[in-house]
Amino acid sequence: MSTADEPTTPAPDGPETGREAIIRAARRAFTLKPYAEVTMRGIAAAAGVSPSLIVKRFGSKEVLFNTVVDFRPAAAELFAAPLPDLGRHLVLTMVDLRDRLRGDPLLRVVFSLGIEDERTLLRARFREQVTDRLTGLLTGPDARLRAELVAGQLLGLGATLSLHRPDGATSRTTAARLADLYAPGIQHLVDGT
Numbered sequence: 001m002s003t004a005d006e007p008t009t010p011a012p013d014g015p016e017t018g019r020e021a022i023i024r025a026a027r028r029a030f031t032l033k034p035y036a037e038v039t040m041r042g043i044a045a046a047a048g049v050s051p052s053l054i055v056k057r058f059g060s061k062e063v064l065f066n067t068v069v070d071f072r073p074a075a076a077e078l079f080a081a082p083l084p085d086l087g088r089h090l091v092l093t094m095v096d097l098r099d100r101l102r103g104d105p106l107l108r109v110v111f112s113l114g115i116e117d118e119r120t121l122l123r124a125r126f127r128e129q130v131t132d133r134l135t136g137l138l139t140g141p142d143a144r145l146r147a148e149l150v151a152g153q154l155l156g157l158g159a160t161l162s163l164h165r166p167d168g169a170t171s172r173t174t175a176a177r178l179a180d181l182y183a184p185g186i187q188h189l190v191d192g193t
Contacts, residue, residue, distance in 0.1 A: 021047040022054055024102055026068045031108045035065060035118050069122050071129040074105035078130075078154070079137060086137075087187025088179045090150070094157055095175040104158040106130065106151075126151075140192040150189050157182060 025046035029038045040061055044051040058064040074097060081089035097105045109126040134147040157178075165171045170178065 018047060018049040018053055019057055020101075022049060022057065022064070023067060026064050027103060027108055030065060030068050030118075035061075038065075040064075068108075069125050071106065071109075071126055075130050075133050078105075079134060083137065083139070083190055086190045087183040087185075090154060090186055091157065091179040091183045092175050094154060095161070095178060098158070098161060104162060106154055107158040107162065110155060110159070138190065138192070142192060146189045146192055150186055153182075153186050153189065 022043065025043045026038075029043050029046065038061065040051045040054050043064070044054055047054075054064065058067065077097060078090055078093050079086070080093075094105070106126070109122055131144075131147050131151050134150060135144045138146055161170050
C-alpha cells in the first residue's frame, strides 16, 4: 500500500471497488467546496465507503482531485463520431453520460467554488481536454470559435437538464427527441455553415 504522498494507480472499474461512487462524491465535493475544505472522510461518507478504500484506490486527495478534473474520458465519448453526425452524437452522449455518471460530465467547470488556483486549473483542463480537442477535429474557418460555442451549447444543455429535473419537460422527453430539437444548432456550429 502507498502512503498518502505516493499516488497509486486507480483500480479498474467494478461494482466491488466503489470507484464510481467515490468519483461521484468527489466531483460533488470539489465542485461545492474549495479544495482545502474537502476531506477524504467527507468524500468517503458521501460515497458510502471507508476512507481507507479511497486511499487504497487513489492514494491521496491530490490524485483524487486530478482524477475528478480530468475531462478526457467524457471528451473521448463525446467526440467519437464523424463530423457529419457529431451534433446528434453530442446530445445523445451527454444524456447518456449524465445517466451513467449520475451527474453532468462537464458542468462542474462552471460551478466550481474552489480558490482561484483550483478554478484556473479546472478551466485550463477543460479548454485543453474539451475545447482544444474539438478545435483540432473541426475543419474550415473559425474552428476555435466554433469549438468554444459548441462547448457552450453542451454546458447549456447540461444546465437545462439539471435545472428542470425531475419534473421538467426535459426529464420527461426521450434522448432522441432532445437530439431532434437541440442537435441541429450544434451541428450548424460543427459544420461552420
